[in-house]
Amino acid sequence: xxxxxxxxHNGKEHVIDVPVGQTVMEGxxxxxxxxxxxxxxGACACAxxxxxxxxxxxxxxxxxxxxxxxxxDFAADVxxxxxxxxxxKVTAELDGLVVKLPSSQH
Amino acid sequence: xxxxxxxxxxxxxGQAGGEAALRLRHGGFKGEITIVGxxxxxxxQRPPLSKTYMSGELSMERLLLRPAExxxxxxxxxxxxxxxxxxxxxxxxxxxxxxxxxAYDALILATGSRARALPVPGxxxxxxHLLRTAADVDAIRxxxxxxxxxxxxxxxxxxxxxxxxxxxxxxxxxxVEAAIRPLARVTSPEVSGFFLDxxxxxxxxxxxxxxxxxxxxxxxxxxxxxxxxxxxxxxLVVVGVGIAPEQGLAERAGLNVNDGILVDRTMRxxxxxxxxxxxxxxxxxxxxxxxxxxxxxxxxxxxxAKIAAALILGQTPPVEEVPWFWSDQYDLKLQIxxxxxxxxxxxxxxxxxxxxFAMFYLREGRLIAVDAVNRPAEYLGxxxxxxxxxxxxxxxxxxxxxxxxTLMAG
Numbered sequence: 001x002x003x004x005x006x007x008x009h010n011g012k013e014h015v016i017d018v019p020v021g022q023t024v025m026e027g028x029x030x031x032x033x034x035x036x037x038x039x040x041x042g043a044c045a046c047a048x049x050x051x052x053x054x055x056x057x058x059x060x061x062x063x064x065x066x067x068x069x070x071x072x073d074f075a076a077d078v079x080x081x082x083x084x085x086x087x088x089k090v091t092a093e094l095d096g097l098v099v100k101l102p103s104s105q106h
Numbered sequence: 107x108x109x110x111x112x113x114x115x116x117x118x119x120g121q122a123g124g125e126a127a128l129r130l131r132h133g134g135f136k137g138e139i140t141i142v143g144x145x146x147x148x149x150x151q152r153p154p155l156s157k158t159y160m161s162g163e164l165s166m167e168r169l170l171l172r173p174a175e176x177x178x179x180x181x182x183x184x185x186x187x188x189x190x191x192x193x194x195x196x197x198x199x200x201x202x203x204x205x206x207x208x209a210y211d212a213l214i215l216a217t218g219s220r221a222r223a224l225p226v227p228g229x230x231x232x233x234x235h236l237l238r239t240a241a242d243v244d245a246i247r248x249x250x251x252x253x254x255x256x257x258x259x260x261x262x263x264x265x266x267x268x269x270x271x272x273x274x275x276x277x278x279x280x281x282v283e284a285a286i287r288p289l290a291r292v293t294s295p296e297v298s299g300f301f302l303d304x305x306x307x308x309x310x311x312x313x314x315x316x317x318x319x320x321x322x323x324x325x326x327x328x329x330x331x332x333x334x335x336x337x338x339x340x341x342l343v344v345v346g347v348g349i350a351p352e353q354g355l356a357e358r359a360g361l362n363v364n365d366g367i368l369v370d371r372t373m374r375x376x377x378x379x380x381x382x383x384x385x386x387x388x389x390x391x392x393x394x395x396x397x398x399x400x401x402x403x404x405x406x407x408x409x410x411a412k413i414a415a416a417l418i419l420g421q422t423p424p425v426e427e428v429p430w431f432w433s434d435q436y437d438l439k440l441q442i443x444x445x446x447x448x449x450x451x452x453x454x455x456x457x458x459x460x461x462x463f464a465m466f467y468l469r470e471g472r473l474i475a476v477d478a479v480n481r482p483a484e485y486l487g488x489x490x491x492x493x494x495x496x497x498x499x500x501x502x503x504x505x506x507x508x509x510x511x512t513l514m515a516g
Contacts, residue, residue, distance in 0.1 A: 022168060030172045032132055032180075039408055041151045041171075045432035045441055047486060067439065067482055073511070074486035 002095035006033045006051075009103040018090045024099060025049040025085035035101035042086035047071040048105040049085040050078075054098035061088050061097070077102050111211040111418055112137040115200050117190045117355065118216030119143020121151060122384030122407035124171050126214050127182045129415035140183040140208060142190050142200070145239055148174045153404060155243045156267035156346075157434050161274050162247070166240065193359035195377055212379055212418050215367060216411070217352035219385040219402065224259060224345045228321030234343040237264055246344060252276030254341040257330045259318050261288030263433045265346035266301060269310050270435040280311045280338050282318055282330065291348075293446060297465055297477050300458050301435070308436055313338070351386045351400060364388065366400040372423065373414045381417070383410025392426050393492065394445055394474070405430045428492045437461070441482060443489035444475030453503045456481055464488065471497040483510045490514050 001017040004027050008014070018027030028036040028049075037048035044067060053061050058081055064072060068087045072078055085099065114130060116123045119141050127139050143149070150169045158164040167173075177184045185202070192201040199207045221236035223229060235246045246268075250256070256272050258265045261283030269279045281288065287298040288305075302312060313332065320331040321343060330338045353363045362368040362376040366388030373381045373389065384407040390396040405427060416423040431442040438461060449467035456463035464484030467475040473496055476488030487510025491498055498516065502508050 026168065030170075031176065032128055032172065034132065040404060040432060041153065043153065043432060043434065043439075044482075045439070046430070047482075067480070070482040071486065073483060074490075 002090050002092060002097070004090065004094070005096075005098045006035070007098065007100045008033075008035050009101055020090055020092060022090055023086050024051065024088040024090060024097070027090065028085065033101075035105070036085060037105040038086060040086075044068060044071065044084065044086060047075050047084060050075045050102050050105060051083055051085045051099040052079055052102070053081045053083050053088075054100070055081065057094070057097050057099075060093055075102075076104060076106070109211065113208075113210050114139050114212045114214065114418060115208055115210040116141045116214045116216055117200065118214075118218055118352075118384065118386070119145060119147075119149050119184070119186060120216060120218045120384060120407065121149055121171060121404060122218070122411050123214070123216035124149025125408050125411035126216060126383065126415055127177070128172070128180070129412055130418060131180045131182060133415055133419045133421065135415075135419060137211075138183070139181070140185060141177075142185045142188050142202065142208075144187065144189050145241070146187050147240060148172070148177060148184055148186065150240060151404075152238075153432075155240060156237060156264050157271060159240070160243050160247065160250075160268060160271040169240065190355055193355060193380075195359055195380070198379065210379070212381070214414050215356055215375070215380060215382040215386060216384045216407075217355060217382075217386045219349035219351045221345070222348050222350055224318060224321075224347060226318055226320055228323065228327070229345070231321055231323045231327045232325070233323070233327035233341065234321055234345065236345050237268060238349070246342065249342040250275050250277055251341075253278065255339045256280070256342045256344065257282060257338050257340040258344045258346060259330070260346035260348070261285070261312070261314075262291060262346055262348065263289065265344070266305065267433060267435055268344050268346060269305060270308070273308050273310060273436075277342075279309070280313060281305070282313045282316050282332065282338070284315070284317055286315045288312070288314075293442075293477055294449075294452060294465060294467070296452070296454070297479075300463075300479070301438075304436065304438060304461075349385065349402060351388075353386055356380075356382065356386075366398075368398070371413075371426070372417050373410050374417070381410075381414040383407065383414050391429070391445065393428050393495070399445070401429055403429065403431050428489050430489060438479055439482075441478045441485035442476070443478075443485060444473075444492045446475035446477070449474060451500065453500045455484060455504050455506055466500075466503050468497075468500065473498055473503075487511065487514050 040046040221238040317333040367382035464478040478485035
């Protein structure tokens with residue numbers, strides 16, 4: 001199963017096995033990783049699952065859709081590598097993915 | 107809540123109950139946490155039931171908020187498929203079916219709501235389904251064969267989402283609605299008209315201002331008879347005529363109820379040791395002059411859980427958000443912030459023809475709500491404006507060349 005590393009704002013790391021086909025958000029919420037709220041459960045409706053994709057993985061995770069980008073524009077502390085984790089589907093290719101979490105989702 | 111809190115019982119295993127347990131444990135609560143849930147599944151997301159779970163895109167595994175084993179790791183006791191039957195407030199005990207008693211120091215009622223049944227003859231025939239639980243949708247899905255005739259009774263969000271899911275699966279769909287327009291209770295005539303047009307374009311038939319009077323069939327449902335005598339062929343009937351709060355347990359315990367368990371801003375009931383959160387609670391809306399309302403939403407479930415958990419932990423509760431909602435139908439993402447009731451002016455931004463617009467609702471100049479279709483910036487910007495009680499200029503709201511961010515700064 002692909003492993004995804006979530007790094008909290010304070011540096012604490014969580015390595016989670018995320019089944020192929022689930023999203024990076026689901027890996028975090030199902031194991032209560034602090035720092036991802038994901039209020040809407042992955043419907044791209046709330047913008048509370050913001051993550052920073054590690055530079056080495058940006059190509060493989062792809063670019064946000066127009067809808068996602070519009071939501072991100074309203075998140076706090078947005079960077080060029082910001083994504084909504086509910087929109088990144090885990091594939092075998094993403095085994096080893098590293099994402100950093102913002103200090104707050106609100 | 108006074109004194110030391112060592113035992114928390116959460117009655118209700120839905121999203122509110124599950125979130126309360128998580129917030130307590132991960133917020134540092136060291137005592138016992140017990141969730142008593144009537145359904146067989148651990149807490150799961152209800153919104154996808156009429157959307158991606160119904161259309162088969164989302165499995166039960168993904169519907170679960172957290173895998174069952176995580177509750178054990180968190181030392182949260184899950185008593186599933188069990189019913190709480192009585193609260194003894196004097197002895198601070200909850201009685202379960204079968205007679206077992208559990209003691210609490212703090213009790214959280216997250217009992218949710220139940221789908222209203224259709225009060226007509228034949229409503230108990232096989233093939234007639236309410237839509238509230240995963241088990242309901244499993245039963246509906248078993249009858250969702252391409253080409254089958256599905257009649258949806260009730261043109262609210264649940265009914266329309268079910269209609270969209272059924273069209274995706276190739277069923278023929280007719281929606282019967284008692285009001286003269288769908289979504290009459292939850293949005294303006296203009297937005298209702300937009301959704302009516304979209305569903306019609308996707309092949310859904312509507313019978314408006316109509317009452318289902320009888321469900322006909324012998325072994326199973328065959329047709330829906332309307333009050334005017336019209337008969338609609340039906341292999342499957344989905345009833346989505348609203349929900350009623352599950353307040354019986356609270357009422358029998360002598361707590362104050364009135365179409366919902368009455369709570370204050372801290373989600374406390376009339377007994378300070380008992381909280382009520384989620385669908386079953388009726389709470390003051392701080393952005394709308396404190397008027398009491400029952401909110402049927404994920405936002406409300408999560409927020410109530412966070413507030414109750416913070417109070418039990420002796421922490422500062424989060425600031426209330428403006429109520430928010432969403433609905434997915436076909437290629438339309440509807441995002442709603444605020445409560446539109448009582449608006450005296452509206453502004454459209456964007457284009458209904460292009461299926462990307464926002465409808466802003468104002469009252470005495472103040473923005474009170476926004477319905478945004480495929481317009482996330484208008485939703486998020488609108489929500490922020492409502493949160494701060496802003497009175498943006500209607501002309502600026504309508505002008506798509508002025509970014510929402512600029513309006514927020516103004």
